[in-house]
Amino acid sequence: MFRVVQVGDIHYSDAENFASPVDAKDPGFPAALRDSIGTAPLQAVFRSLSHLLDTGAVDFVTFMGDFTTRGDAAALGDCARYIRRLFAEAWPAAGHPDCKLIIGNHDVDRRLDPDTDVRFENINDVLGAAGFAPASILAPCESVLRGDDASEVRIFGVNSCRGCGQLRLLGSIVEKHAGPAIRKLMAEGGTSDELEELYEQIDTPAIDEHTIAMLDAILSNLGETVLPVICAHHNLLPQAMPRIAPYSELINGGAIRTALLNLDRPIIYLHGHLHTSPIEVIRVPDRTRSAIISISAPLFRDGYNVIEIAFSRDSVPLGCRVIAHRLDGSQCRIAASSVIPAWTAAEGLRLATAQARELMKILDPDKVTTRGDLLVQLGWPSGELDDALTELRWLGALEIPNYDRPSIHWRVTRSI
Numbered sequence: 001m002f003r004v005v006q007v008g009d010i011h012y013s014d015a016e017n018f019a020s021p022v023d024a025k026d027p028g029f030p031a032a033l034r035d036s037i038g039t040a041p042l043q044a045v046f047r048s049l050s051h052l053l054d055t056g057a058v059d060f061v062t063f064m065g066d067f068t069t070r071g072d073a074a075a076l077g078d079c080a081r082y083i084r085r086l087f088a089e090a091w092p093a094a095g096h097p098d099c100k101l102i103i104g105n106h107d108v109d110r111r112l113d114p115d116t117d118v119r120f121e122n123i124n125d126v127l128g129a130a131g132f133a134p135a136s137i138l139a140p141c142e143s144v145l146r147g148d149d150a151s152e153v154r155i156f157g158v159n160s161c162r163g164c165g166q167l168r169l170l171g172s173i174v175e176k177h178a179g180p181a182i183r184k185l186m187a188e189g190g191t192s193d194e195l196e197e198l199y200e201q202i203d204t205p206a207i208d209e210h211t212i213a214m215l216d217a218i219l220s221n222l223g224e225t226v227l228p229v230i231c232a233h234h235n236l237l238p239q240a241m242p243r244i245a246p247y248s249e250l251i252n253g254g255a256i257r258t259a260l261l262n263l264d265r266p267i268i269y270l271h272g273h274l275h276t277s278p279i280e281v282i283r284v285p286d287r288t289r290s291a292i293i294s295i296s297a298p299l300f301r302d303g304y305n306v307i308e309i310a311f312s313r314d315s316v317p318l319g320c321r322v323i324a325h326r327l328d329g330s331q332c333r334i335a336a337s338s339v340i341p342a343w344t345a346a347e348g349l350r351l352a353t354a355q356a357r358e359l360m361k362i363l364d365p366d367k368v369t370t371r372g373d374l375l376v377q378l379g380w381p382s383g384e385l386d387d388a389l390t391e392l393r394w395l396g397a398l399e400i401p402n403y404d405r406p407s408i409h410w411r412v413t414r415s416i
């Protein structure tokens with residue numbers, strides 16, 4: 001089991017991060033006392049994550065970009081130094097997780113030359129000064145988590161902001177009419193609303209085709225005991241809220257989706273950008289092993305996700321559980337958890353361990369069986385039986401309604 005924390009957009013300079021959570025209806029109440037009875041949202045979530053990392057239960061932390069709001073290097077530096085406090089002084093430190101940062105559209109300074117990588121290198125300079133490894137600019141940045149057996153999680157940071165600040169990608173007609181006004185706005189500074197429009201609506205989220213080709217080449221060569229996790233700022237799929245804007249979605253999201261599905265293997269895709277946290281699974285019928293498990297992180301001031309990634313005794317990835325830690329008043333608590341199998345039930349059974357397949361043969365589909373009955377019937381060591389039951393649960397082949405209780409209480413129903 002690996003545990004990866006997914007931290008969404010921080011937008012460190014937003015006033016809402018530090019707003020008092022106290023419903024203060026008395027204008028004469030002392031501000032210092034008001035602040036002492038309620039922790040600001042960002043600080044409450046930061047404290048929760050910091051405690052979690054101190055327990056040693058986390059293997060890796062991913063940040064989804066948008067550390068700042070308008071490409072402001074000073075605010076980006078403030079944010080980088082702030083989140084650096086979550087980690088040990090030196091990398092890598094025993095018992096402390098490593099992390100990966102990626103670039104968000106709001107981190108890009110649009111006043112810099114949009115035709116070169118300077119606007120990304122500047123971001124990496126600031127992140128580097130705070131002690132972080134550089135974010136991906138063109139080549140995917142890879143980190144490897146290794147289990148005691150052959151199981152591996154490979155985490156790839158990808159830059160989905162190649163087109164951010166690229167006026168020419170708006171198309172020649174739009175550039176001809178809107179370009180001068182946008183350049184004037186950037187040079188003279190605009191209102192918050194005008195700049196917000198520039199960063200969110202007149203933007204061109206895109207992943208460079210060289211990045212896609214490099215990712216494709218790396219992922220094609222990974223064995224079956226490896227689960228890839230791709231981190232990019234933008235979502236692959238359009239969302240529930242209809243959006244009328246020139247380029248609000250990843251303009252080559254379909255190409256990336258197709259490339260990933262053609263690999264015919266489960267892949268976890270982590271992103272931010274939406275400020276909400278939908279979980280979506282994409283499968284296609286002609287690639288029976290393919291799945292893109294897309295997980296969005298909320299704004300960091302609203303909480304974060306812990307993603308548990310499970311493997312079988314044969315080191316086959318089984319799926320993930322997304323545990324939503326969300327702010328509730330001044331406390332961050334577990335609000336929900338969702339289990340997402342890596343495979344369809346039929347495909348999962350083909351990849352199941354010998355113990356799991358043997359166990360399936362004796363389970364009666366019409367009967368509730370207790371773990372005690374199974375121990376007597378099979379005569380296996382209890383740890384082996386628990387692993388087989390857990391594996392089949394991940395594969396969607398059986399249900400254990402009281403799984404959260406100690407395993408001696410488990411009741412098992414076959415579901416396929």
Ligand SMILES: [Fe+2]
Nearest residue numbers: 009066106273
């Ligand atoms: Fe954002």
